[in-house]
Amino acid sequence: MTAPLLETRALSRNFGALAAARDIDFTLEAGARHALIGPNGAGKTTFVNLLTGVITPTSGTILMKGRDITAVAQAERVKLGIARTFQINRLFRRLSVLENVYIAVAERVGAAPSMFSPAGTRRDVVEESMRLLETVRLTGDASRRISELPYGRQRLVELAIALGLGPEVLLLDEPAAGVPSAESHIILDAIDGLPRDIGVLIIDHDMDLVFRFAERITVMVSGAVFATGSPREIGADASVRAVYLGQRAHG
Numbered sequence: 362m363t364a365p366l367l368e369t370r371a372l373s374r375n376f377g378a379l380a381a382a383r384d385i386d387f388t389l390e391a392g393a394r395h396a397l398i399g400p401n402g403a404g405k406t407t408f409v410n411l412l413t414g415v416i417t418p419t420s421g422t423i424l425m426k427g428r429d430i431t432a433v434a435q436a437e438r439v440k441l442g443i444a445r446t447f448q449i450n451r452l453f454r455r456l457s458v459l460e461n462v463y464i465a466v467a468e469r470v471g472a473a474p475s476m477f478s479p480a481g482t483r484r485d486v487v488e489e490s491m492r493l494l495e496t497v498r499l500t501g502d503a504s505r506r507i508s509e510l511p512y513g514r515q516r517l518v519e520l521a522i523a524l525g526l527g528p529e530v531l532l533l534d535e536p537a538a539g540v541p542s543a544e545s546h547i548i549l550d551a552i553d554g555l556p557r558d559i560g561v562l563i564i565d566h567d568m569d570l571v572f573r574f575a576e577r578i579t580v581m582v583s584g585a586v587f588a589t590g591s592p593r594e595i596g597a598d599a600s601v602r603a604v605y606l607g608q609r610a611h612g
């Protein structure tokens with residue numbers, strides 16, 4: 362048996378008296394389509410921050426393919442193949458879509474311009490950048506400036522950049538947050554088109570998206586895992602309905 366792509370054991374994080382993550386046992390398999398759902402304040406973002414190394418756990422363990430990465434720094438985890446998109450925007454607004462993706466890819470392959478090797482465009486980096494734009498269905502916007510791009514398409518650029526890191530794990534924390542509903546289908550299409558070999562963990566409040574996309578769902582409540590199962594199991598779970606799905610049905 363091979364070890365899972367990502368695994369947490371009794372992972373906990375306190376903020377003062379608040380247990381934002383408590384005793385989380387979680388498994389993300391290679392190539393997974395896994396959703397993390399739960400009410401606001403349940404600890405979902407905290408959990409992603411623990412996985413990426415943005416914050417350190419109070420106790421517990423994080424394993425990647427069986428290796429203990431609990432103490433591995435954030436940048437090192439990216440190199441190990443853990444990528445995320447943020448709920449906030451951090452793009453170069455005056456540069457084009459392609460330039461933004463180019464910079465990220467160039468940095469990964471060590472082709473970033475520097476004092477010693479200025480300017481110069483590497484064809485292989487451009488080609489990879491264009492492929493990434495194709496994956497998120499953004500080819501037609503390659504030469505547009507970020508500042509001219511509708512917000513939803515800016516989120517797609519972030520997604521392309523995350524993919525440009527060559528991840529094995531992709532953590533998507535509310536990828537459609539703030540995107541107008543008329544535009545949100547472009548995010549859903551891009552998520553549907555993600556390479557199958559990447560294990561994806563998505564946090565979202567849109568239950569249509571979650572139940573369409575996910576093959577496995579984990580429900581978090583008050584910092585703890587409340588339930589994990591197939592979409593069918595989670596959808597039919599009366600206690601999950603009571604704490605989350607039911608209340609959402611009412612708005």
Ligand SMILES: Nc1ncnc2c1ncn2[C@@H]1O[C@H](COP(=O)(O)OP(=O)(O)O)[C@@H](O)[C@H]1O
Pocket residue numbers: 376379381399400401402403404405406407408
């Ligand atoms: N850096 C922090 N300092 C103090 N409290 C925090 C911090 N980050 C999150 N929290 C608290 O932890 C709880 C879980 O937050 P969060 O992980 O953002 O929930 P979710 O993403 O499920 O909405 C909330 O009560 C939140 O206020």
Ligand SMILES: [Mg+2]
Pocket residue numbers: 405406407
């Ligand atoms: Mg959150």
